[in-house]
Each structure stands twice: as C-alpha cells, then as structure tokens.
Amino acid sequence: MACVGGLVGDTDQFLRVVRSHAHLEDNLACLGPEYPLAVERGSVEFQALVKFNTASPGSCPRTYFYDSTARIICMEDLRSYKDLRREIIQGVLSDEAVKCIAKHIAIVHRQNHVAKLSTPDMEALLKLFGYTDLVQLTEQFVFTKPFTKDDPTNKFSEEVSMHAHLVYDNPQVLANAEKMKKVFLEKKECLIHGDLHTGSIMVCNDSAKLMDIEFAFVGPGAFDIGCLIANYIMSYYQHMSDGNRQFAYRTIDFCKLTGKTYFENMTSYTGDMDGYNKNFVSEVAGFAGCEIIRRILGAAHVEDLEGRPLAAVDALGAGVRLIVAKDRIDTVDRLMVIAHMLT
Structure with a gap:
C-alpha cells in the first residue's frame, strides 16, 4: 500500500x-x-x-x-503515531491508551447497535456492511482452516507441531470453534471493526486511532473485543518468555481495563443487561481462543511470538482453554484466570 x-x-x-x-x-x-x-x-x-x-x-x-x-x-497523516504491536513488543503502552481504544470501539458498537437503530437504519447498515470477500476470508482463516488438520495454508514450528493435537484431536475445541463461526456469521448485532488486533491500532502517548477497517461489517461486538484481548494475552506470553514479568502482568491489567471501559461505554443491549453482558464475555472468550489458535497454527502469525516457540506453545494452551471453557466464562476476571492459569 x-x-x-x-x-x-x-x-x-x-x-x-x-x-x-x-x-x-x-x-x-x-x-x-x-x-x-x-x-x-x-x-x-x-x-x-x-x-x-x-x-x-x-x-x-x-x-x-x-x-x-x-x-x-x-x-x-499519523506520522506522530506508532504501531501498537511494535510498541507493546517493546513493553510500551499506557493505561490511558488502553482505555482510549476500548472506549472508541464501545461507542462505535453502541451507536450502531441493533438495540439503538430503527429497522430502516439497521437495514441500511446491513446493506453497507454485509458479507464481503474480506468477511469470507475471516471465516476461512480464523474459524475454518486453522482448525483443519493438514490444511496447506497452515504453518507452525516443530515445537508447536508437538502440541497441535491439543486442537486437532480435541472434539470440544473443534465443536466450539464451529459454534463461534456460526455466531460470527449469523449474529447481526452492531457495526464492528472486524480485524481489531494490536497491528491495526496506532498510538501516540495516551491517544489511539483504529486503522485498517476494510473488514468492517455488521456482526457480533464480542468479536472485536475477543480479538483485542487475544492479542494482549499473546503479548503476556511473549513478555513472560523474555523475562519481562512486570510488563507481562500489566497486559493482564490491560485486559481487565478493556472490559471495564467497554462496559462503561457500550450501553446498548438486548434483553436484560446482566444476561447480555455475561453472554458477551462468554463470546469474547470463544473468539479470543479462536484468534490465539489461528495466530499460532494458521497462516497469519504475530510478531510477538515469532522466534519464541515456547511462548507460542504456552499461548496455544491458553487458546485451547478459552475455547473449551467459554460457556463457563462470564466475567473478564475469570477469563484472565483461565487464559493465564492464575490462582
């Protein structure tokens, strides 16, 4: 480009x-x-x-x-801004920037939510942001190919290959990945970014800008938050592998702060709020698990884990745990416990 x-x-x-x-x-x-x-x-x-x-x-x-x-x-022009993935790899990210990201995406979801829009407005939104070639790519390269053993687009290290059975030989992982794909394709909830990872965000001190929004479509809001939290989780394992435990623990706080800020600002919902939020976090866990697994077994890896096979193995375990336990995860705190095996 x-x-x-x-x-x-x-x-x-x-x-x-x-x-x-x-x-x-x-x-x-x-x-x-x-x-x-x-x-x-x-x-x-x-x-x-x-x-x-x-x-x-x-x-x-x-x-x-x-x-x-x-x-x-x-x-x-954002020449004063820096790529968030490069920054977080270096152990640089402020709490205020984390809150800025979560607040922006929450407000976008809120203002373009099925609970807020009239039927004609929702129909117009669906017409603008329906099922595109890029959404089909997400379907294939996030939810299908990484979970298909011997798919030719998948690639991973020898160390990771020794643990790939945790995905390919686990019927519950495969079944729940299919469930998350169904939610991704069928839940017409709000306008979402569709590819919200640390490489699609620019930061400058406490400010943040969302980038690369060509994957935008009307889908489940939890997909955006799940992908974002998954990237923070992978950063945790990178920094634990590098011996930077202090920043690794900060990434856990980033996840909690993301959830707290999101729910403070995303006030559009269907049904009762408590039930909606609990189901939302369950979907976040499932999507986060899919995102982590596809970044390790699939075609598109993340720089955070490149050259760190043991960190990739640990992150793969987190992805598996989140998918398996998704129906038992209804708070971000519990999501963190399961993703990081915390006590």
Whole structure:
C-alpha cells in the first residue's frame, strides 16, 4: 500500500494518500497472489472510517475524500503515531491508551447497535456492511482452516507441531470453534471493526486511532473485543518468555481495563443487561481462543511470538482453554484466570 504526503485546500494539515492495490496485485501478504482481494474494499473502508468517526470522533484518521475510480482514500497523516504491536513488543503502552481504544470501539458498537437503530437504519447498515470477500476470508482463516488438520495454508514450528493435537484431536475445541463461526456469521448485532488486533491500532502517548477497517461489517461486538484481548494475552506470553514479568502482568491489567471501559461505554443491549453482558464475555472468550489458535497454527502469525516457540506453545494452551471453557466464562476476571492459569 503506497502512502504519499499532500495538502488539501488552505489547511496546513499533512495528509496521506492510501492507494488501493490493483485487482491482481491486491492480496493477502501472508498468502501471496493466489488470494487476491476485491477492489471494493476501498469503498468499504472509506464508509467505515466515516461511520466510526461519526459515532466516536477521533477514533480513526480523519478522511478527506475517496476516489472510487482511482481507488484512493485521502486521510489524516499519523506520522506522530506508532504501531501498537511494535510498541507493546517493546513493553510500551499506557493505561490511558488502553482505555482510549476500548472506549472508541464501545461507542462505535453502541451507536450502531441493533438495540439503538430503527429497522430502516439497521437495514441500511446491513446493506453497507454485509458479507464481503474480506468477511469470507475471516471465516476461512480464523474459524475454518486453522482448525483443519493438514490444511496447506497452515504453518507452525516443530515445537508447536508437538502440541497441535491439543486442537486437532480435541472434539470440544473443534465443536466450539464451529459454534463461534456460526455466531460470527449469523449474529447481526452492531457495526464492528472486524480485524481489531494490536497491528491495526496506532498510538501516540495516551491517544489511539483504529486503522485498517476494510473488514468492517455488521456482526457480533464480542468479536472485536475477543480479538483485542487475544492479542494482549499473546503479548503476556511473549513478555513472560523474555523475562519481562512486570510488563507481562500489566497486559493482564490491560485486559481487565478493556472490559471495564467497554462496559462503561457500550450501553446498548438486548434483553436484560446482566444476561447480555455475561453472554458477551462468554463470546469474547470463544473468539479470543479462536484468534490465539489461528495466530499460532494458521497462516497469519504475530510478531510477538515469532522466534519464541515456547511462548507460542504456552499461548496455544491458553487458546485451547478459552475455547473449551467459554460457556463457563462470564466475567473478564475469570477469563484472565483461565487464559493465564492464575490462582
């Protein structure tokens, strides 16, 4: 993706131009040209950026225009911001930035929730953010292929291969992964980011911006939070492996702070609030387990665990425990106990 600086009108605000790849050149980096992405993703991303910033101003880079012919999005320059994954690998992340992330996604979910929108507005949202090629990729590369033994796109180290049976030979893991896929595909709850991991967030001190929103669609809000918490959990195992126990323990606090901040701000719900929140956390646990497993057994790994096979094995165990126990997890504290084997 090419980025070019520029100016708009009389403003002094630097911009960057994000040019969508051509049809045959636009593909998943981890898989290569055999998996091209639809060019329509630029339009989806632009519409999502507008929706997110309308709901929660400052949640994403400001957008200035989208040229559908040239497939160019012109947006705010974030040169003062840094990639969250790179920062957290170095052991740098403030509590305020964690709260900022959780608050933004909670408000986006709240303002674009089935409990808040009229029937015509919900239908319009579904029309804008329905089942796209990118959602299909998520279905395949998060919920299907990583749980399919001998799928050719899967890749993992020899050390991890010795523990892959924990997934492939466990009927409960496979059955619950299928259940989570069904929730992902069928629960039309709210507008979600759809790919919320630490590599799709930019941070600057206590501020955060959500990026790469081309996977946005109307789905279960727990998927966003599950993916985000899964990435904090994998960071925990990275830092424990590196001997940085102090920051590893902080990632547990990040997960708890994410849950607390989210529920303080996501006040749209169906049914009774207590039941809704408990089920939400159960879904978060299931989605977190799927995300961890796919990042270790599947095609797209995370830099946090690269070159750390023992940390990857430990994280894989956490993913398995979360999927197996998801129906018994109804608080973030309990999720943390099971993910980290805490006492």
